[in-house]
Amino acid sequence: MVTALWVILSYVxxxxxxxxxxxxxxxxxxxxxxxxxxxxxxxxILFLPYLGVPLYLIxxxxxxxxxxxxxxxxDLISDQQIPDNEATVIDRxxxxxxxxxxxxxxxxxxCRTGDEIFESMKEVLKSARRSIYLSTxxxxxxxxxxxxLEILVEKAKAGVDVRLLMDGVGSLHTRSRFFEPLxxxxxxxxxxxxxxxxxxxxxxxxxxxxKITIVDNHRVMxxxxxxGVESMSLxxxxxxxxxxxxxxxxxxVRHWLSVFARDWEFAAKEPLSVEQLKISDxxxxxxxxxxELAEAGVVQVVPSGPDVDxxxxxxxxxxxxxxxQKRFWVVTPYFVPDDALCQALTLAARRGVDVRVVMPSRSNxxxxxxxxxxxxxxxxxxxxxxxxxxxxxxxxxxxxxxxxVAIVGSANMDIRSLLLNYETAMFVYSASAISEVEAYIEExxxxxxxxxxxxxxxRTLGESIVRLVSPLL
Numbered sequence: 001m002v003t004a005l006w007v008i009l010s011y012v013x014x015x016x017x018x019x020x021x022x023x024x025x026x027x028x029x030x031x032x033x034x035x036x037x038x039x040x041x042x043x044x045i046l047f048l049p050y051l052g053v054p055l056y057l058i059x060x061x062x063x064x065x066x067x068x069x070x071x072x073x074x075d076l077i078s079d080q081q082i083p084d085n086e087a088t089v090i091d092r093x094x095x096x097x098x099x100x101x102x103x104x105x106x107x108x109x110x111c112r113t114g115d116e117i118f119e120s121m122k123e124v125l126k127s128a129r130r131s132i133y134l135s136t137x138x139x140x141x142x143x144x145x146x147x148x149l150e151i152l153v154e155k156a157k158a159g160v161d162v163r164l165l166m167d168g169v170g171s172l173h174t175r176s177r178f179f180e181p182l183x184x185x186x187x188x189x190x191x192x193x194x195x196x197x198x199x200x201x202x203x204x205x206x207x208x209x210x211k212i213t214i215v216d217n218h219r220v221m222x223x224x225x226x227x228g229v230e231s232m233s234l235x236x237x238x239x240x241x242x243x244x245x246x247x248x249x250x251x252x253v254r255h256w257l258s259v260f261a262r263d264w265e266f267a268a269k270e271p272l273s274v275e276q277l278k279i280s281d282x283x284x285x286x287x288x289x290x291x292e293l294a295e296a297g298v299v300q301v302v303p304s305g306p307d308v309d310x311x312x313x314x315x316x317x318x319x320x321x322x323x324x325q326k327r328f329w330v331v332t333p334y335f336v337p338d339d340a341l342c343q344a345l346t347l348a349a350r351r352g353v354d355v356r357v358v359m360p361s362r363s364n365x366x367x368x369x370x371x372x373x374x375x376x377x378x379x380x381x382x383x384x385x386x387x388x389x390x391x392x393x394x395x396x397x398x399x400x401x402x403x404x405v406a407i408v409g410s411a412n413m414d415i416r417s418l419l420l421n422y423e424t425a426m427f428v429y430s431a432s433a434i435s436e437v438e439a440y441i442e443e444x445x446x447x448x449x450x451x452x453x454x455x456x457x458x459r460t461l462g463e464s465i466v467r468l469v470s471p472l473l
Contacts, residue, residue: 076100076255082298088429090405091300093319097312102300102429106250107293110408112440114239117225118144118232120247124213124221125151131161131276133214133260137170137207137410140228141178143237148227149182156185161276163187165264167208168194170226190268192422206306208267209410209421211245212260217279220256221247222424224397224410231395242389244331244396244440246408246426249293254279255301259424262307297430304411305422313411313425314418318344320401327354329441331398334368335359335376336414336467342375346382355384357413358444360394368414373463376452387448394444398437405429406437 081101084092091102111117125132125148132155139145156162162182166174168191179189192208213221223245225231231243257277265271304313321328321344328348335357337345349355357379363369380386399407409425411417428434455463 076258076301076303088404089323090316090320090401090427091429094300094302094312094316094427097308097310097315099300099302099312100255102298102427103251104298106248106252106297106299108246108248108250108299108433109293110436110440111221111223111225111245111247112443114231114233114241114243117239117243117245118147118234120245121148121213121221121227121232122151124215124219124247125155127219128155128160128215130216131163131214133163133165133212133257133264135165135208135210135212135260135263136227137167137209137211138226138228138230139164139166139171139174140226140230141174142229143234144229144232145174145178145227147234149179152187153181153185156182156187159186163264163268164189165192165208165260165267166190167192169207170209188268188270190264192263192267205420207421208263209417210259210263210303210424211410212256212424214253214257214260217257217277218253219247219249220253221245222256222410222426223408224395230393241393241395242391242444244398244408247293248299248426250299252299252301252426255303256424259301259303263422297428297433299429299433300427302409302425302427303423304418304425305420307422311419313423314338314341316427317341317399317413317418320399320405321345321348324348324353324401326402327356327400329354329356329358329398329400330413331358331394331396331441331444332413333360333363333393333395333397334365334412334414334417335372336368336416337375338415338419341413341418342378345375345379345384349379349382349384352383355379355382356387356445357384358387358389358394358441358448360392361388361390361449362393364393367466370463370466373452373455373459374467377455380452385450386452387445387450388452389444389448391447396440396444398441400434400437400441403431403434406434408437 076098077100081103082091084095084101087095087101095101111120132152134152152162152164164179164182164187166189171191172195176189179187183189193206211222211225223243225243225245229237230240233239257279261272261277302313302316304311318340321341328345345355345357357376359372376386397409397412406428407425408428409423411421411423411425417423428437
């Protein structure tokens with residue numbers, strides 16, 4: 001009797017597993033993803049189904065319509081944009097993705113060091129009179145995190161609307177009780193897609209990698225820096241990483257606000273009110289506010305991720321590589337491009353474009369360091385320059401194309417950032433700001449060693465295996 005029941009259950013399990021496998025394979029084939037990613041998921045489900053099926057259910061989601069409908073697409077208002085006949089090629093390209101065109105009338109500054117990032121963050125927060133909306137991938141409960149929390153608590157006690165949004169994976173190790181003083185002071189916190197919240201809905205792989213701080217709906221601080229000692233310096237304690245952020249004021253701040261509002265509504269199940277979303281050109285900044293900002297000119301805010309149509313950041317980079325005439329410089333902590341980007345960079349180097357890739361000599365993650373070897377050697381063999389920043393971990397994310405556009409944001413040059421994560425980037429079209437970004441990259445190059453060595457047969461095999469599964473990482 002027991003044997004017969006076991007046989008029946010085995011058949012039922014086999015049929016159910018087979019049907020589930022067929023459904024997942026169909027889902028994989030119908031989703032828009034790089035061929036390498038499609039093949040990787042098909043192989044692991046076909047040959048290791050007991051491992052591949054649960055992995056795909058947890059990590060396999062990308063552009064999921066139900067998730068998008070629940071969260072809501074980001075809808076940026078197209079106003080005050082410069083005319084089409086004055087826009088650059090990449091600006092006009094982004095408008096085809098329903099991204100508002102570039103706007104003029106901005107002031108800003110780059111924060112190039114851990115000291116500048118930390119001091120600017122404190123200045124921005126202390127200037128708040130009405131609201132602080134802060135979104136970060138990682139919020140550490142270290143000395144920097146405590147210092148920032150003290151300011152947030154002080155502002156919340158003073159009646160400022162303080163809302164802190166953190167990614168459920170990036171800030172996994174920071175306990176909720178760490179933020180109890182902020183909650184008791186009247187502030188609000190939320191975690192974006194906590195790990196244990198419906199893990200088999202396929203969204204665990206979709207992380208909110210955006211770093212945005214908005215004060216009084218008038219000033220934004222964004223870029224690649226998280227909240228913690230890794231990116232920010234304390235007195236007598238330099239930042240562990242080399243990072244980059246920026247502070248900006250101007251018309252495009254409303255777009256950063258729209259991005260935060262959608263993310264907050266999804267994570268906290270609480271929309272911001274009309275009053276909270278109101279933009280003020282003259283917010284009446286705090287008396288101690290004396291932040292010096294230079295003319296930043298023409299900028300464009302570009303979000304990417306599951307909550308926008310298409311892969312606009314990836315496609316914009318691809319377009320810029322093919323259209324580059326003089327140079328294409330990229331600074332990134334992790335370099336794991338898909339085949340399309342790698343081929344584009346290789347061809348650009350072959351046709352004489354000054355292609356340079358600047359990255360840390362060793363990052364904080366081993367798999368990307370292994371996976372980057374093959375594409376880097378391919379680009380170097382075509383004439384591109386590979387530079388490894390040696391003083392410390394390099395976490396900045398920057399792109400410079402000719403003298404036409406610079407990009408500063410949260411996205412790395414890897415598959416995860418460009419095709420999976422929620423990211424934001426600022427495209428800058430003004431000559432003075434582009435020159436400032438150029439000087440920053442050149443400073444990094446002076447502290448970098450040039451060239452990547454040839455790999456042994458064993459290393460090449462290892463790199464090939466890791467690169468094969470990189471779309472799954």
